[in-house]
Amino acid sequence: MLDSEVEAPAPHEAPPSPGSIPRRRRRGMLLGGTAVLAVGAAGALYATQSGESSTPAKSASSLPTVSVVRTDMVNTRDVDGTLGYSGNYSVLAAGSGRITWLPTAGDVIAQGKRVYGVNGRDVPLLYGTTPFWRDLKQGMTNGRDVLELEQNLDKLGYGSGITVDRSFTAATAEAVKDWQEDRGVTRTGVVGLDSVIVQPGPIRVTELKAVPGAPAGGVLLTATGTERVVTVQLAVSDQKLAKKGAEVQVTLPGGKKTKGRIASVGTVATAESTNSKSQTGEGTQNATVPVYITLDKASGAGDLEHAPVTAGFSSAVHKNVLAVPINALLASSDSSYSVNVVNAAGTVRSVPVELGIFAGDKVEVSGSLTAGAKVQVPQS
Template sequence: MNRRGRVLWSAGALVALGAGGVAAVGFGGGTPSPATAANLPPATAKVASTTLTSTERVTGTLGHGPATPTPPGGAGTVTWLPAPGSVVGRGQPVYRVDDRPVPLLFGATPAYRALTSGVTGADVRQLEENLQTLGYGGFTVDTSFTAGTATAVREWQEALGVAETGTVQATDVVVAPGDIRVAELKAQPGAKAAGAVLTYTGTTKVVTVPLEVGKQHLVAPGVPATVALPGGKPVQGEVESVGTVATTEPIQQGAGPKTTVDVVISVADQASLGDLDSAPVDVLLVSGRKDGVLAVPVGALVSMGEGRYGVQVVESGTTRQVQVETGLFADGQVEVGGAGIAEGVEVGVPR
């Protein structure tokens, strides 16, 4: 094969190389090959110092995140339920049992015991913080349930229209980190409240990605992600949380089982999500990033045989072939290095 044949642009092979991974492949030092003007490439590009970012495309769902069931509502009968999609704020009823409102309180500690005079603990502070925010006082916000706390509880119970006992039972309230959005009704009016009455989510829209466990290395809280909404509109977000419980999907025809964890991606600019409440979306996760590297278009790589690659350096109307070491492939660019490779060097590319 003549010299011109040896420098033909192997576009198909190079695309396959770029798609196959991002690990650096070493080819050793380059040996210049003199050439004539007859071998000039159809077009040229300059070696540039740049930042390369490689991404992984995954699919997710725009919604309000995983739903949480309410704890059992006790032995009474459900007498009222909110509509799915309703938003419930602090102090407002999540549902009614025996025509008694079960209000929402904010906090991280679930209601698990009766709170009454003499009890101490973090859940007491949580109750007192809620009472204070709702406008009740006469006590010190601390971990002790005092007579002043009991008086405030009775005043609160009077406003709710329930028995003024001064004690808060575990089934008297629902505790969540903030406002909740009703997701699904698990009971109907007239049913016993012994199990979960409904499920709820947060009120902020997020994207949930069932990520294959083999790709967990791509994500961590704070990692940036780009969400492509229906129609292709890009929205910037970041990884909020990575699930710790893996789920294995059933085996489907032609495919083996897939084990995933839920990754939640938050979007700060909620207005950018428009009126969509739920939609399938594509998500771009950053799988690799290098700053200040030398790069050329992937099409500039020339096969030198035996798994080696080079570039055709163009100087003063002639060319010479220089072997290069390749690194990260991203966005049609490839990281290159080697003797004679520097920022501004002109290399041949296909037109």
């Protein structure tokens, strides 16, 4: 065989499959034109000799081929996290009396629905960020609590005759009376301090702290919001990966994947716990900040309420680039790389390539290649 000719490697000489490459290492390597990829870390690469030319070989290809593709490549950093629900709330009973009804753990309570019962009277949920601190009635001074009440009356279908503002008017009192009548309580036009529960949105009961028949006082139950949230403790050194609104791929137990977006990034770093044997600065070196990710689809988590998950943060995005399977690469002794391109006649030529980013089982390449060209891969 001439020195310029390249013979396709025999199938039995193919290296281990890409699955033998640790995922974190395979995805984490960002390689430029001068970067070096260790052959040991890329077990899917099979060796070739340095100094090979691009001259077609005389022998026909004996290995399977795949097409070079043009695509967008996204390099990700995987970080462990926890799937749960947004927010944590404690529902307190105000006033006096006996508890006559309680929900059960897992119940979801929406606007206007009862949270608990006291002395046979239902206490409904209203949405707002300011708890009521006084009885609301006609003639009172203006305030944000009045605004929240009128906003809720409007959402519940009793706002046709009122102006939603901070003023409790006669029209507001009439709307309250209509709401009370439909709930089966006395038409007073007054919303007592202990007659409603105010929370930012719908709640999901997590644990009961009281039982029917007990005095109505203190914490009755704990709850969360209904939005599914993934919480990740991200190393401060990786904080640049977390941008509000950025897309994140969440991998659930069993391998199911769903998409989410970064809702917020914490601003308080927490140092890793240390002890008397820890080195100075060890805690701060491993400090983390919380990152909160909401799922694009509430159904994306299936029936799971809480679970360990993996969040994939995009660390690099290269658009409209050429890519080949990792195991199509041939590593030379001079730390350069090439692929074997097979033409329509079945002959093979070696084409030098430079590597870009890795994503999954593919790697970005540049060189004398075109999309659609056929490159050899070892048999699995």
